[in-house]
Amino acid sequence: MTERLRLSNAVIKYGDVTAVNGVSMTANEGEMIFITGSNGSGKSTLIKAIAGLLPLSSGSLERTGKMSYVPQYEDADRDFPARAFEIVITGTQRHGKLFYTHDDTERALTAMKELGIYDLADKEIRTLSGGQLRRVFLARAICGNPELLLLDEPCAGLDAQSHEVLFNVIRNILSGGCAVVMVTHDISDIDGISEGRIIKISGGRISIQ
Amino acid sequence: MNEVIDLLSYPFVYRALIAGSLISVCASVLGVILVLKHYSLIGHGLSEIGFASLSLSSALKIPAMYVAAPSVFIASFVIMFVSRKYKTAGDIAIAAASSSALAAGIAVSSLTGTASNMSSYLFGSVLAVTENDLLLSVILSFIVISVFIVLYNRLFLITYNEDYARSLGINTAFYQLIISVLTAMIVVAGMKLTGTLLISGVIILPAVTAKIIASGFRSLVIMSGIISFIAFVFGLIASFIFNIPAGAGVILMNTMILIIARVVRLKK
Numbered sequence A: 001m002t003e004r005l006r007l008s009n010a011v012i013k014y015g016d017v018t019a020v021n022g023v024s025m026t027a028n029e030g031e032m033i034f035i036t037g038s039n040g041s042g043k044s045t046l047i048k049a050i051a052g053l054l055p056l057s058s059g060s061l062e063r064t065g066k067m068s069y070v071p072q073y074e075d076a077d078r079d080f081p082a083r084a085f086e087i088v089i090t091g092t093q094r095h096g097k098l099f100y101t102h103d104d105t106e107r108a109l110t111a112m113k114e115l116g117i118y119d120l121a122d123k124e125i126r127t128l129s130g131g132q133l134r135r136v137f138l139a140r141a142i143c144g145n146p147e148l149l150l151l152d153e154p155c156a157g158l159d160a161q162s163h164e165v166l167f168n169v170i171r172n173i174l175s176g177g178c179a180v181v182m183v184t185h186d187i188s189d190i191d192g193i194s195e196g197r198i199i200k201i202s203g204g205r206i207s208i209q
Numbered sequence B: 001m002n003e004v005i006d007l008l009s010y011p012f013v014y015r016a017l018i019a020g021s022l023i024s025v026c027a028s029v030l031g032v033i034l035v036l037k038h039y040s041l042i043g044h045g046l047s048e049i050g051f052a053s054l055s056l057s058s059a060l061k062i063p064a065m066y067v068a069a070p071s072v073f074i075a076s077f078v079i080m081f082v083s084r085k086y087k088t089a090g091d092i093a094i095a096a097a098s099s100s101a102l103a104a105g106i107a108v109s110s111l112t113g114t115a116s117n118m119s120s121y122l123f124g125s126v127l128a129v130t131e132n133d134l135l136l137s138v139i140l141s142f143i144v145i146s147v148f149i150v151l152y153n154r155l156f157l158i159t160y161n162e163d164y165a166r167s168l169g170i171n172t173a174f175y176q177l178i179i180s181v182l183t184a185m186i187v188v189a190g191m192k193l194t195g196t197l198l199i200s201g202v203i204i205l206p207a208v209t210a211k212i213i214a215s216g217f218r219s220l221v222i223m224s225g226i227i228s229f230i231a232f233v234f235g236l237i238a239s240f241i242f243n244i245p246a247g248a249g250v251i252l253m254n255t256m257i258l259i260i261a262r263v264v265r266l267k268k
């Protein structure tokens, strides 16, 4: 079994504040990992660091394969003049790949179909609801054919039906061999999936594994 | 109308028309990125530095481009670096550095008795556009448009969300550098025609207008280019008719289109 992620003794600081303090974890292909914990426990910080967006103060991070990351909040301008499809297809970009192929277009549309937002493809993102926008970002992550998928609070703003759709999509890509790391503060989000490991963190440390 | 057609028989007029149209279109296309990324100040900062170097070169009696081009390019690197490193402090740094550069330029011009050139640097002059400038504009526009087309998907991605781009393994600093170098090219190419005081308006205004009417990024880029082209041509003609500097005519035309777009949009 291929290991997609190995984090060893990761320490992550914001200035003097230590948000993550010595976390180690791994994720193998086809494996689902939940990271839970209360607000401010360091979950978003941890997953951002796994995504390579925050430097480790100490410890090490190894990743293999293509990664997609869905942030907790999209910090870009909500008012940004782009259509949903324009955003989704960016998920197929990679280092060294500048142009979209026909295949990329197909994959972006398929992902939108799977997430039930195919009809929104030509809509400007400023006209979408919070839940619809979340699904746009999920479609963007999935159409990149990830081998490691990182999700930060993906259920926030989703209704029960979208929640169901999301878990179907996750099951699908797990069976395709993708490793999924999902952050959630709400343990009831996890009910939808039986398999998977739960890591609970509090105060930047793993408390239950 | 006949007067306008007559005007075209002067070589300096068609030079200004071709060079200016090309630069305006390029400037406005880049302007889309600068406006959306809240980098509007960069064009402004670079142009003040351009002004200082034009004053300096005229005082030292060396060809303007030998001083202006390198200083604007160096400044674009510094500005990018500072704004990446210090985020909001970058804005303050640009504003501070650019007004200092403007003051230095004015001081140099006054001290060396070349202040008479100052108005043409600040507000632009169609007469100043030489055959060489025209050639330079054609080459630079070609470079800007080609780079923009080849990197279109990437520039969109980075403009929309840099963090996400980084998570895909893309070197965002490299693309930011490209954006600022392209902006420097446009500032250098457009400086003489529209004036250093107004080039940043040529970069920013069409994108602001296009943002009101366009839907989606691609349409925004195309609209911005079209608006800028129209504003330039009619602004230039107006500047002849009313005998005002070219830069002022072009900017006022842009402002008018912006106001019309806003009003029409509000009515809907």
Ligand SMILES: Nc1ncnc2c1ncn2[C@@H]1O[C@H](COP(=O)(O)OP(=O)(O)O)[C@@H](O)[C@H]1O
Pocket (backbone or CB within 6 Å): A014, A017, A019, A037, A038, A039, A040, A041, A042, A043, A044, A045, A046
């Ligand atoms: N950009 C930041 N600068 C400084 N401190 C931060 C920043 N982001 C988060 N923190 C701090 O790090 C800790 C963990 O935050 P976070 O990872 O967002 O928690 P969670 O996602 O579990 O709610 C909190 O104490 C928070 O205040």
Ligand SMILES: [Mg+2]
Pocket (backbone or CB within 6 Å): A043, A044, A045, A072, A153
């Ligand atoms: Mg969080």
